[in-house]
Amino acid sequence: MRQHFEALQKTGANHVPLSPLSFLRRAESLHAARTAVIYGDIRRSWAETCDRIRAVAAGFMGLGVAPGDTVSVLSPNIPELFELHFALPLTGAVLNTLNTRLEPETIAYILDHADTRLVVVDRELVPLLSQAFDRLGRTLPVVEIADPNAPGETLGGPTYDSLLANEPLPVVLPDDEWNAIALNYTSGTSGRPKGVVYHHRGAYLMALGTGTAWQMPPYPIYLSVVPMFHCNGWGHPWLMAMLGGTMVFTRVPAADRILAAIRTHGVTHFGAAPIVLQMLAEAESNATPFDPAIRVLTAGAPPPPSVLEKTRAMGFDVMQVYGLTETYGHISQCLWQEDWDDLTPAEQSELQAQQGIAFPMVEEVTVIDRASGAPVPRDGTTQGEIAIRGNTVMAGYYKDAEATAAAFADGWFWSGDGAVVHENAYIQIRDRLKDVIISGGENISSVEVEAVLYRHDAVQAAAVVAMPHEKWGEVPCAFVELRDGVQATSDELIAFCRTNLAGFKAPKSVIFETLPKTSTGKIQKFQLRNRAKSLE
Known part of the structure; x- marks a missing residue:
């Protein structure tokens, strides 16, 4: 009967706090x-x-x-x-x-x-x-x-x-x-x-x-x-x-x-991070592959398929994982599937760059349409936001109840990452919903870099977006409008940023032009992202 189960109590014998x-x-x-x-x-x-x-x-x-x-x-x-x-x-x-x-x-x-x-x-x-x-x-x-x-x-x-x-x-x-x-x-x-x-x-x-x-x-x-x-x-x-x-x-x-x-x-x-794998691949290009293979987890920006191909040839068994600071690190994995064995190395590497499925200690990692609140279909094209529930989601943000409540809206932790779900239930990130740049495994706030640029006397307006980079995955690219009658060079602005930011956060390229804006004056960053992709 139910009351007999309910009468059982936690004691020191049957309930111990979990701790590493x-x-x-x-x-x-x-x-x-x-x-x-x-x-x-x-x-x-x-x-x-x-x-x-x-x-x-x-x-x-x-x-x-x-x-x-x-x-x-x-x-x-x-x-x-x-x-x-x-x-x-x-x-x-x-x-x-x-x-x-x-x-x-x-x-x-x-x-x-x-x-x-x-x-x-x-x-x-x-x-x-x-x-x-x-x-x-x-x-x-x-x-x-x-x-x-x-x-x-x-x-x-x-x-x-x-x-x-x-x-x-x-x-x-x-x-x-x-x-x-x-x-x-x-x-x-x-x-x-x-x-x-x-x-x-x-x-x-x-x-x-x-x-x-x-x-x-x-x-x-x-x-x-x-x-x-x-x-x-x-x-x-x-x-x-x-x-x-x-x-x-x-x-x-x-x-x-x-x-x-x-x-x-x-x-x-x-x-x-993928940048470290690329560094190792370049240093080890002609060496004998490791045998047995070295098991490797990689996370950060999705690794370029070319890097996965090179590291596989080195004898590295690489698995892509995905996570955030708010989830203690990795909470999904691109677990190898047997039906990938017969694919070409290029095809295998494309699949390996996905974010995959939830780790076993995570209750759920899904992709939700924020407008409807429903999970997106497994069609590989419909985009939603990655949402997470489980015991390896943070307790909350320190001294920031408002941000904690927003992150945990509707009983999920909202990642801010846009993704699709494939037929096999594997998740793949398509776009970052926040203006974050992941360079060599380090997250860079575009807002922070823009704030520094705005401190330069010559800058009228600035917008920073991700630009693809062969070595670092992506790097900051700054689009800048100068004040009337004032001159500045790309090297000058980059040097200015380096004196006020960690070196990896400074723009690697500065483009001078009139920034595209909405009727309300908001900079249209999606246009700049498309521009930056062509500057690789």
């Missing part, structure tokens, strides 16, 4: 002797790594870090950043990984908006943090990573290594799986970046779902290429603890270092 900290405890007991980290001459077992993590967590608590505090980290992919993905959640604090490619002004904005309690900084990036503090108008407590593999400066704060002297904390799960584990900022595709809150439950399920979708065996050897400031490395640091994997670090994602690491350490898996 469980994977740390598993790694310490099950994978203790296995290699967890390879970095230059450094080799550490899971037992050593877990001991370090627990000691560092105790060190942060000794510095006054408390549950709910935000700790920001400015660091390349190195073992310390990997350890912080467990150490900070162990204290109850929230990990905020900062994009090392951002300009000081944006870093200062994030530090302020995130209510950062303390900053962990790699000493090579101290100058960047110092400039951000100058923009912020104040300093914050700092812990410095003194990496022997890189030069650096010091602000005089305690070092990361000094925290290792503390008595290690026990691994204790959070009281509530809804507690924040990470705060990741979007690339500011419509102005200022928004803070995206991840919870322990979502991080746990992201790791489980990725391992299943990628069909990963135990003990993979994973090369850390995806920046951990991108959706916490797509959740892969937590996944490696679950599987007893080995994390291999090169610090700098240069082609020669990546290829050398693959060969030296027997790398089996890695993730990378």
